[in-house]
Amino acid sequence: xxxxxxxxxxxxxxxxxxxxxxxxxxxxxxxxxxxxxxxxxxxxxxxxxxxxxxxxxxxxxxxxxxxxxxxxxxxxxxxxxxxxxxxxxxxxxxxxxxxxxxxxxxxxxxxxxxxxxxxxxxxxxxxxxxxxxxxxxxxxxxxxxxxxxxxxxxxxxxxxxxxxxxxxxxxxxxxxxxxxxxxxxxxxxxxxxxxxxxxxxxxxxxxxxxxxxxxxxxxxxxxxxxxxxxxxxxxxxxxxxxxxxxxxxxxxxxxxxxxxxxxxxxxxxxxxxxxxxxxxxxxxxxxxxxxxxxxxxxxxxxxxxxxxxxxxxxxxxxxxxxxxxxxxxxxxxxxxxxxxxxxxxxxxxxxxxxxxxxxxxxxxx
Numbered sequence: 513x514x515x516x517x518x519x520x521x522x523x524x525x526x527x528x529x530x531x532x533x534x535x536x537x538x539x540x541x542x543x544x545x546x547x548x549x550x551x552x553x554x555x556x557x558x559x560x561x562x563x564x565x566x567x568x569x570x571x572x573x574x575x576x577x578x579x580x581x582x583x584x585x586x587x588x589x590x591x592x593x594x595x596x597x598x599x600x601x602x603x604x605x606x607x608x609x610x611x612x613x614x615x616x617x618x619x620x621x622x623x624x625x626x627x628x629x630x631x632x633x634x635x636x637x638x639x640x641x642x643x644x645x646x647x648x649x650x651x652x653x654x655x656x657x658x659x660x661x662x663x664x665x666x667x668x669x670x671x672x673x674x675x676x677x678x679x680x681x682x683x684x685x686x687x688x689x690x691x692x693x694x695x696x697x698x699x700x701x702x703x704x705x706x707x708x709x710x711x712x713x714x715x716x717x718x719x720x721x722x723x724x725x726x727x728x729x730x731x732x733x734x735x736x737x738x739x740x741x742x743x744x745x746x747x748x749x750x751x752x753x754x755x756x757x758x759x760x761x762x763x764x765x766x767x768x769x770x771x772x773x774x775x776x777x778x779x780x781x782x783x784x785x786x787x788x789x790x791x792x793x794x795x796x797x798x799x800x801x802x803x804x805x806x807x808x809x810x811x812x813x814x815x816x817x818x819x820x821x822x823x824x825x826x827x828x829x830x831x832x833x834x835x836x837x838x839x840x841x842x843x844x845x846x847x848x849x850x851x852x853x854x855x856x857x858x859x860x861x862x863x864x865x866x867x868x869x870x871x872x873x874x875x876x877x
Contacts, residue, residue, distance in 0.1 A: 550758035581784030624658030649708035732772035734806035780815035
């Protein structure tokens with residue numbers, strides 16, 4: 513039997529031009545360089561969050577979520593050596609031969625493992641990245657058979673890292689709950705049995721970075737996301753519908769925190785769901801580790817508190833899977849409509865070019 517052809521891996525590519533499946537429409541291409549850093553995103557120290565500085569931290573976190581929905585935290589309590597181990601082992605995984613990574617291929621609906629890009633089913637354009645994913649909470653739901661076994665020691669490090677990030681996320685949700693006038697545990701309780709997914713992103717050097725994205729523009733569907741990024745740069749955010757973009761400055765040892773759709777709805781729109789994307793470059797690869805804190809499948813999505821006379825931004829309470837399904841349906845529908853519009857425009861331009869009367873000198877040339 514003939515061997516199955518291996519999927520295209522960006523890490524192994526030496527091609528000088530992008531394959532068509534990675535080329536973005538012009539209006540989706542990067543507008544700001546990966547290393548043109550902005551200082552607009554707040555950097556918040558969490559020192560004293562459980563004691564005397566709690567009101568100060570609470571005010572700063574709430575203000576950042578109202579303005580951008582995204583901020584960075586330092587003095588967060590996650591051990592620096594654990595962070596360094598997680599980064600080093602992640603780099604070692606993506607440096608493995610393709611056959612080692614593809615043993616844990618998660619295409620076809622498998623939960624956890626390795627995949628190239630992560631574009632929605634039905635989308636034509638791929639993101640320029642490779643990913644390895646761990647579904648880490650609830651602990652009872654972990655499927656270690658889908659956790660890659662290389663490099664050695666990664667399983668133990670991921671377990672510890674997941675635990676630390678769960679604790680950090682809960683501390684942040686606590687101050688956000690209080691800023692909404694709710695009990696400290698309100699947002700965490702709204703998740704029912706909190707789900708956690710760790711996604712390690714690797715963005716290899718790209719031959720034509722101005723024509724593609726490492727991760728297309730989106731908002732996260734879940735409650736809160738904690739992102740550890742290296743010092744290369746490439747995370748970008750917008751708060752005006754994509755008219756302008758800024759590149760988030762990498763801070764050594766910091767976590768970028770952003771609110772997702774679930775957090776946005778629970779706050780009745782007071783806290784923004786951060787609109788962001790990732791760009792790539794031709795100079796060097798980039799690594800980031802995203803930890804998504806999501807509600808359980810049976811969690812209900814609806815504002816936790818409505819002031820007198822305040823209208824909910826949701827028509828009715830819905831489950832998180834239904835919220836996610838609607839979001840994906842809208843995204844796919846918009847992608848289809850955009851593709852149709854582009855095809856119609858191209859057809860019209862071609863028709864005009866064919867029917868345009870030629871000048872005499874052009875005919876005789």
